[in-house]
Amino acid sequence: MCCDTPDQKKNEKKAWKVLTERVNHFYRTGKIEEIVKIRKNQIGSGMRGDKRRTYRQKDNMVIDHINNKRGLLSLVLKGNLEILHK
Incomplete structure (x- = not known):
């Protein structure tokens, strides 16, 4: 996936692009909000x-x-x- 060309800079640029797309997709799907909500329920308020x-x-x-x-x-x-x- 990231090693398509013999040029290291191009491979790195492509890898960053793929990683950025994955992170953006993760945030867009709302999974991060669900994980934060579950964590808060498990931890409590700390009071x-x-x-x-x-x-x-x-x-x-x-x-x-x-x-x-x-x-x-x-x-x-x-x-x-x-x-x-x-």
Whole structure:
């Protein structure tokens, strides 16, 4: 595709043209907006209300904000996550 002629400059020019066309097509089809929307839904707003859990080392406490369960941080760090889901 990009190596049609023995001239490197012409090949580079053609490759840039093809790449530009592909990028423009991607933006025109609206796929970029869809990807941005999906990303924003997955990430959330980043505000304080979006948090799932709080890990407080000084109090040896874990708080799950979804189901309002609390547990010991030392147990959770050892892999015992069941205490937050009971």
